[in-house]
Amino acid sequence: MNTERRIPGSLPEPERTLRRRFLADALLVPGGERVSRCLQCGCCTGSCPVSYAMDISPRTVIALFRAAQIEEILRSRTIWICASCYMCTTRCPQAIKITDLLYALKRTAMDSGLYPERFPVYLLSKNFVQIVNRYGRNHEILLLARYYLRHNPLALLQLLPLGWRMFRRGRTSFFPTKIKGLAAIRTMLHAAETLKVPPAKEAVEYGKEVVGYRAVA
Amino acid sequence: MEYLYYPGCSLEYAAKPYDESLRAVFRALGITLTELEDWNCCGATMYMSVDETVSLAISARNLALAEKSGHHDLIAPCSACYTVLLKTNRFLRESPELKAKVDLLLGKAGLRYNLTVNIRHPLDVLVNDVGIEVIGLCAKRTLDGLQLAPYYGCQIVRPERGFDDREFPTTMDRLFERLGASCVYFPLKTRCCGGMLMTTFPDVALKLVAELLECAIANGAHCILTTCPMCQVNLEAYQKRITRKFGSSHDIPVLYFTQLLGMALGCSEKELGLKRNLVPLNKALAELACQPAR
Numbered sequence: 001m002n003t004e005r006r007i008p009g010s011l012p013e014p015e016r017t018l019r020r021r022f023l024a025d026a027l028l029v030p031g032g033e034r035v036s037r038c039l040q041c042g043c044c045t046g047s048c049p050v051s052y053a054m055d056i057s058p059r060t061v062i063a064l065f066r067a068a069q070i071e072e073i074l075r076s077r078t079i080w081i082c083a084s085c086y087m088c089t090t091r092c093p094q095a096i097k098i099t100d101l102l103y104a105l106k107r108t109a110m111d112s113g114l115y116p117e118r119f120p121v122y123l124l125s126k127n128f129v130q131i132v133n134r135y136g137r138n139h140e141i142l143l144l145a146r147y148y149l150r151h152n153p154l155a156l157l158q159l160l161p162l163g164w165r166m167f168r169r170g171r172t173s174f175f176p177t178k179i180k181g182l183a184a185i186r187t188m189l190h191a192a193e194t195l196k197v198p199p200a201k202e203a204v205e206y207g208k209e210v211v212g213y214r215a216v217a
Numbered sequence: 218m219e220y221l222y223y224p225g226c227s228l229e230y231a232a233k234p235y236d237e238s239l240r241a242v243f244r245a246l247g248i249t250l251t252e253l254e255d256w257n258c259c260g261a262t263m264y265m266s267v268d269e270t271v272s273l274a275i276s277a278r279n280l281a282l283a284e285k286s287g288h289h290d291l292i293a294p295c296s297a298c299y300t301v302l303l304k305t306n307r308f309l310r311e312s313p314e315l316k317a318k319v320d321l322l323l324g325k326a327g328l329r330y331n332l333t334v335n336i337r338h339p340l341d342v343l344v345n346d347v348g349i350e351v352i353g354l355c356a357k358r359t360l361d362g363l364q365l366a367p368y369y370g371c372q373i374v375r376p377e378r379g380f381d382d383r384e385f386p387t388t389m390d391r392l393f394e395r396l397g398a399s400c401v402y403f404p405l406k407t408r409c410c411g412g413m414l415m416t417t418f419p420d421v422a423l424k425l426v427a428e429l430l431e432c433a434i435a436n437g438a439h440c441i442l443t444t445c446p447m448c449q450v451n452l453e454a455y456q457k458r459i460t461r462k463f464g465s466s467h468d469i470p471v472l473y474f475t476q477l478l479g480m481a482l483g484c485s486e487k488e489l490g491l492k493r494n495l496v497p498l499n500k501a502l503a504e505l506a507c508q509p510a511r
Contacts, residue, residue: 025269030311049409053421081418084262085371085409090383099376106266120417121266128263132275136257138226147416162454166231169493173230180255184326185275191325192271195318 011068018070018112026104029097037094038062044088044098054078058088058098061105074109078102080121123151133189136179141172219249220342221288223279223302225295225446226258232295232446234490238475239294239339241488245479246347246355253283253291259301262413273315274322276305281328294339294475296445297412300372302336307377338373340444340474341380344388353395357483357510360398363501366438367393367400367474368429370448371409383407389442389474396481401436405429410451426451427459430467439501440470442477449473453495470496483510 011019026032038059045057055077056064064073073079079102088098106125109115115122127146132138141163148156166172179185220243228236243250256279258264264272280302283291293299309316310332323330343352367389374383381388384407390400410429411422429452433441443449453471460467472494479489486506491498498506 028269028312028315030308049425050411050414050421053418081414081421083371083409083412083414083422085412086375087371087384087407087409089376097376103265103269107269110267121413124413124417125263125266128261129267132258132260132264137229138258138261140227140231144416165495166454169495171231171233171493177229179257181257181278181326184278184328185257187325188274188278188322189271191322192268192274195270195321 015068015070018074018108018114019068021111022070022104022108025107026101029100029104031095031097032100032104034094034096035062035065035101038066038096039094041093043091043093044096047087047091048082049085049087050081050083054081058102061102062096071114073105074112074114079105079109080115080119120147120151123147131176133185135176136182136185137177139173139176141174142176218247218346219251219288220337221253221283221286221291222250223253223256223259223283223291223293223298225293225298227295227297227446231450232473234476234493235294235446235449235473237488237490238473238479238484241479241484242343242475242482243339245482245484246343246352248347250292251286251288253279254286256282259293259298259305261297261301265301270315270318270322273305273308274319276301277309277319277323277330278326278328280305280334281323281330283334284330285328289333290335290337290342292337292339292342294444295447296338296370296372297447299336299338300375303377303379306332306334306336338380338444340373340388340392343478344392345380349392349395352392352478352482356396356481358481358505358508360393360396360477360481360505363398363505364437364439365393365398365400365477366403366433366436366441367406368403368410368433368441368443368448368452369407370443370445371407371412373444374407389444393442393474393477396478398477401433401438403433403436403438405432410448412447412451415451415455422451423455423459423462426455427463427467430456430459430469431465434467434469438469439499440472440477442472442474444474456496468496470494470499470502472502480505 042059045051045059048058051057061073082102084099086099124147127143131143224236259276260272293302369386374381374386411425414422449471456467476489
């Protein structure tokens with residue numbers, strides 16, 4: 001049973017936290033604040049080459065955000081299907097940075113653990129980051145091997161013939177290249193940890209004395 | 218002329234022919250390419266999905282190194298690197314908060330970045346710095362009779378307006394038409410190939426690639442030209458699978474634009490890594506490769 005007492009017009013707790021986390025990230029992106037200008041015209045959905053495979057369209061993402069349904073967005077397939085081709089951003093008549101907002105939504109979903117288990121994009125991105133952090137450069141074979149072993153080992157077998165064809169033509173290597181400045185990268189990563197501040201507490205505490213309508217940004 | 222060169226992780230192996238042919242083309246035109254010392258991964262689209270600040274910082278490390286080397290123009294041939302490095306420049310310029318964070322991280326690594334590096338795509342450098350006329354005069358073979366489908370992909374023309382139109386660029390078309398080839402009607406020239414979706418959601422990406430191949434073949438192209446390692450592999454490596462899935466033949470050679478340009482400039486097959494392509498050259502291209510250089 002939900003025992004939380006709500007002020008009329010305010011948002012439920014999980015929604016508030018997720019929104020705050022998302023907005024803190026999205027507003028850092030230059031032009032991120034333009035999300036509030038959306039006209040709901042649907043140019044983004046119409047221009048998107050992969051919208052046919054999404055469960056909610058890019059236009060609906062913004063509509064749901066306005067309707068305080070951010071959790072539904074974060075649990076959707078949509079944010080993970082985006083291939084980052086920037087067609088929506090190019091065509092948006094209000095110059096909303098839709099692709100960049102979807103990146104911010106991905107990060108919010110990952111940070112909050114709101115994605116299906118062993119989810120492909122999450123797995124691939126995490127492994128990519130681990131490889132780059134360790135070697136300073138990406139290594140395709142290592143990335144694909146690690147990804148498929150955890151996601152779907154059978155698909156790895158399917159890929160072997162392609163891997164062999166690439167290998168015969170000198171287009172793969174089994175050993176990653178390590179850069180010399182790895183220490184510098186490590187220092188930066190370490191320093192980045194200290195930059196992460198825990199999400200700030202909301203300025204106004206919702207107690208008995210707060211009455212009436214108050215929407216949380 | 219001299220340019221600083223940032224190959225990017227893909228060009229080390231999977232896109233080796235791109236690296237080889239790019240160096241060959243610049244050599245043939247008498248331009249020096251200096252590889253950026255100890256470059257690292259730009260972060261691509263995937264690092265950005267995990268951590269924005271760190272992603273920008275590791276990308277900026279390359280720019281800081283480039284700045285330190287005293288060059289102003291950095292050539293990034295991979296579309297993902299190109300767009301990520303450009304984006305880093307833009308974000309750091311427009312957001313003081315991100316700039317401060319990134320400066321702090323770079324500072325820990327003993328680096329500084331003052332936003333003085335320009336990111337250039339080799340296509341932009343070849344057409345706008347060297348010039349189509351000069352390249353035309355340097356040509357040693359003619360591409361007469363060759364029908365091309367120049368495919369730009371998404372990330373060299375978007376999101377910001379760069380060196381060409383964001384939806385209907387013509388830089389590559391103009392370059393190869395000067396060399397004698399003709400470019401077929403190819404309205405999908407900046408449609409997405411799916412990128413990493415080929416790994417994460419193959420069904421979605423296979424459909425996108427199938428549409429691109431069908432469009433090029435139906436309009437009579439002898440080959441597709443690409444400017445990006447990701448596009449090239451996606452368009453080339455899955456043709457058999459697409460033919461099995463969608464019926465009708467989807468076989469068409471997919472070359473890096475520098476490979477064909479190198480052929481026109483009289484570079485040898487080996488220099489251009491033509492043997493490394495998965496789809497063998499068809500008749501039209503093989504004849505061209507055999508043509509003696511003037």
